[in-house]
Amino acid sequence: MAEQCVIGFDMGGTKMIAAVVDASSRIVGRARERTGAEDGAEAVYERVVAAIRGALEKARKPKIKAIGIAAPGPLDRRRGIIVETPNMGLRKFPIADRLRREFGVPVVLENDVNAGVYGEYKAGAARGYSNVVGIFIGTGIGGGIVLDGRLYIGATGNAGEIGHMIIQTDGALCGCGQHGCVEALASRTAIAKDVAALAGSGASQFVREEVGTDLKGIRSGVLAGAIAKGDRRVRGVVERAAHFVGIAMANCANLLGPEVIVLGGGLLEKIGPMFLKEAERSMREHAMESVLAGVKVVLASLGDDAVPIGVATLAREPRARA
Amino acid sequence: MAEQCVIGFDMGGTKMIAAVVDASSRIVGRARERTGAEDGAEAVYERVVAAIRGALEKARKPKIKAIGIAAPGPLDRRRGIIVETPNMGLRKFPIADRLRREFGVPVVLENDVNAGVYGEYKAGAARGYSNVVGIFIGTGIGGGIVLDGRLYIGATGNAGEIGHMIIQTDGALCGCGQHGCVEALASRTAIAKDVAALAGSGASQFVREEVGTDLKGIRSGVLAGAIAKGDRRVRGVVERAAHFVGIAMANCANLLGPEVIVLGGGLLEKIGPMFLKEAERSMREHAMESVLAGVKVVLASLGDDAVPIGVATLAREPRARA
Numbered sequence: 160m161a162e163q164c165v166i167g168f169d170m171g172g173t174k175m176i177a178a179v180v181d182a183s184s185r186i187v188g189r190a191r192e193r194t195g196a197e198d199g200a201e202a203v204y205e206r207v208v209a210a211i212r213g214a215l216e217k218a219r220k221p222k223i224k225a226i227g228i229a230a231p232g233p234l235d236r237r238r239g240i241i242v243e244t245p246n247m248g249l250r251k252f253p254i255a256d257r258l259r260r261e262f263g264v265p266v267v268l269e270n271d272v273n274a275g276v277y278g279e280y281k282a283g284a285a286r287g288y289s290n291v292v293g294i295f296i297g298t299g300i301g302g303g304i305v306l307d308g309r310l311y312i313g314a315t316g317n318a319g320e321i322g323h324m325i326i327q328t329d330g331a332l333c334g335c336g337q338h339g340c341v342e343a344l345a346s347r348t349a350i351a352k353d354v355a356a357l358a359g360s361g362a363s364q365f366v367r368e369e370v371g372t373d374l375k376g377i378r379s380g381v382l383a384g385a386i387a388k389g390d391r392r393v394r395g396v397v398e399r400a401a402h403f404v405g406i407a408m409a410n411c412a413n414l415l416g417p418e419v420i421v422l423g424g425g426l427l428e429k430i431g432p433m434f435l436k437e438a439e440r441s442m443r444e445h446a447m448e449s450v451l452a453g454v455k456v457v458l459a460s461l462g463d464d465a466v467p468i469g470v471a472t473l474a475r476e477p478r479a480r481a
Numbered sequence: 482m483a484e485q486c487v488i489g490f491d492m493g494g495t496k497m498i499a500a501v502v503d504a505s506s507r508i509v510g511r512a513r514e515r516t517g518a519e520d521g522a523e524a525v526y527e528r529v530v531a532a533i534r535g536a537l538e539k540a541r542k543p544k545i546k547a548i549g550i551a552a553p554g555p556l557d558r559r560r561g562i563i564v565e566t567p568n569m570g571l572r573k574f575p576i577a578d579r580l581r582r583e584f585g586v587p588v589v590l591e592n593d594v595n596a597g598v599y600g601e602y603k604a605g606a607a608r609g610y611s612n613v614v615g616i617f618i619g620t621g622i623g624g625g626i627v628l629d630g631r632l633y634i635g636a637t638g639n640a641g642e643i644g645h646m647i648i649q650t651d652g653a654l655c656g657c658g659q660h661g662c663v664e665a666l667a668s669r670t671a672i673a674k675d676v677a678a679l680a681g682s683g684a685s686q687f688v689r690e691e692v693g694t695d696l697k698g699i700r701s702g703v704l705a706g707a708i709a710k711g712d713r714r715v716r717g718v719v720e721r722a723a724h725f726v727g728i729a730m731a732n733c734a735n736l737l738g739p740e741v742i743v744l745g746g747g748l749l750e751k752i753g754p755m756f757l758k759e760a761e762r763s764m765r766e767h768a769m770e771s772v773l774a775g776v777k778v779v780l781a782s783l784g785d786d787a788v789p790i791g792v793a794t795l796a797r798e799p800r801a802r803a
Contacts, residue, residue, distance in 0.1 A: 330650070447657065
C-alpha cells in the first residue's frame with residue numbers, strides 16, 4: 160500500500176502544511192513551514208519542497224503517486240499555475256511544473272476551500288453523502304460544492320463562490336467591491352466590525368478590556384470568550400451573522416437540493432454548535448418546505464486536516480472534478 | 482424511425498398541450514385541450530388522454546416509446562404522482578400509472594420549468610452547451626439547471642428553485658411567504674404591482690387607458706406596448722426588475738459557473754431583448770470577474786415548444802436526470 164500515498168499540501172498566507180495521505184485518507188506524516196512571502200517566490204518554493212521532504216521523512220519515505228496543492232485563488236488549474244496570491248508572494252508561478260520536475264509525479268492544483276470541502280466529503284463530516292455544500296467562515300467566507308460525488312467547479316473552474324452571493328442588495332460593503340454579499344454580512348471580519356464598535360462604545364466591556372477596538376484583535380477566540388462570559392451584545396452580533404449565513408444556506412438548498420451542508424472554518428471551530436444552531440434555524444425559516452426535508456446541517460470535523468486530505472484525494476482521483 | 486417517437490405533454494392551469502416528438506427533437510404532431518379543472522380530476526384526465534390521441538392522430542399514429550408529462554410541482558417523480566396542483570384539480574393523482582396502463586409505455590413526470598430548460602438545452606437556445614442555468618419569468622419565476630449535460634434535480638428532486646433565491650433580506654413580500662425572493666422583486670406580478678400604481682396615480686397614462694389598475698390586466702403585452710410608446714416610468718419599473726434578475730444571475734454564475742444562462746417565459750417573449758440587455762448588464766456588474774469570462778446570456782428560442790420537447794427528451798433518456 161505504500162505506493163498509494165499522495166502528498167496533500169495546504170499553502171496559506173502565514174504557514175504551509177505538507178501531509179502524506181494514505182489510501183484510506185489518513186495522514187501518516189506531516190510537516191509545516193512558515194510561508195515567509197517577504198523573502199520572495201523562490202524562497203517560498205524552497206520551503207514548499209522542504210515541507211514535502213519533511214513530511215515524507217516522517218512517513219518513512221513512502222513512494223508517492225501524486226501531489227495535490229491547495230492554494231487560495233485565482234488559479235490556472237489546467238496549466239497548474241498560481242496566478243496571484245496576494246499574501247504569498249507568488250505571481251504566475253508554475254508550481255505544478257516545478258514540483259513535477261522535482262518529485263517526478265503528477266501535480267494537481269486546487270482552490271483551498273474546494274479542497275477542504277472535498278476533504279470533509281471524503282473523510283470528515285460529510286462522508287457518505289454525494290451532494291454536499293460546504294461553507295467555511297473565517298476572515299472571509301468560502302464555499303465548495305460536491306455533486307454526485309464529484310467536486311463541482313463549473314465550466315469556468317471557479318464555481319462554488321458562496322461567499323459572494325448577494326443576499327442583501329445595496330447592503331454592507333464587501334471586500335470584493337459589491338454590496339450585501341454574505342461575506343460582507345457574516346464573515347469574522349463583518350462580525351469584528353460590529354464588535355469593535357461595541358467595544359468602542361463600551362457596550363461590550365469584555366472585548367474592550369481583552370483586545371480593545373482593533374479589528375485584527377477580535378479573533379474567533381475572543382468572540383467565543385465574550386459569549387462564554389454571557390456578553391449578550393456580542394452574542395447578538397454573532398447570531399445576526401448566523402442568520403445571514405442561514406439565508407445563504409437556504410438559497411443553496413433551494414438551488415442545489417444538497418443532502419448535507421457542512422459549516423467549517425476558523426470561526427466555527429470556536430463557536431460551532433451555537434453558530435450552527437442559529438444558522439440552521441434561519442435556513443429552515445427561509446428555504447422552501449419541499450427542499451428542506453432531506454437537508455442536514457453538520458459541523459466540519461477535520462479542522463486543519465480537511466484541506467491536505469481533500470487535495471491529496473483530488474490528486475489521487477483524476478475523475479474527482481466535474 | 483417512427484418507433485422512436487415520444488409524447489411530450491405540458492399540463493397547464495388553463496390549457497394542455499400534447500406533442501409527438503421525433504428522435505431529432507422535432508414536433509411531428511400536436512393537439513391541445515383546455516384543462517377545465519372545474520370538471521374534476523377524471524374529466525381532466527380524460528382530456529389528457531384525448532390530447533395525446535389527437536397528437537398521435539396528427540402524426541399519423543407512430544408507435545411511441547414513452548410519455549413525458551410536465552406539470553407544475555410539487556410532484557412525486559419516483560412514483561409518478563402529481564401531489565398537488567392548485568389550478569388543475571389534481572391531487573395525489575397517479576398520472577404515470579394511469580397513462581402507463583392506457584398506452585402501454587413508460588411514463589416520466591417532471592416539473593414544467595425543468596422540462597422547459599431541458600428543452601432549450603436539447604433543441605433550443607442552449608444547444609451545444611453542457612452547463613446551463615435557465616430562468617423563466619412570467620407570473621412567477623422558475624428555474625432549472627443542467628450540469629454536465631444532465632438535468633440537475635438535487636438529492637430532493639426539487640433543486641433549481643431560482644425564483645425563491647433571497648437577494649434582498651427583508652425586502653418585498655413573496656407569494657411563498659418569504660421576503661426579498663427574486664420572484665417578489667422581478668416577476669411579472671411584481672412588475673404589475675408597481676405599474677398598477679403608476680396607472681393609478683396617472684404617472685402612466687398609457688396603462689391607465691389600456692387596462693386600468695387591475696393587476697391581472699397588466700400582462701406582458703401591455704408592458705411591451707407601454708415601452709414601445711415611450712412610457713419611461715413603465716420602462717423604469719421593468720428595468721429595475723431586470724436589475725434584480727441580473728443579481729440572481731450573478732449569484733448563479735458565482736455558484737455554478739455555467740456556460741450559458743437562458744432567459745425565457747412569457748415576459749421575455751414580449752420584451753426579451755430589452756430585458757436581457759438590462760439583466761446581463763446587472764449580472765456583469767454583480768458577479769465575480771473570474772466567473773464571468775465564460776458566461777453567455779441568451780433568450781430562449783423554443784417558446785411554448787420548450788416544455789413538450791424537454792419532457793419528451795427526458796422520457797426518452799433514462800439517464801437524463803442527475
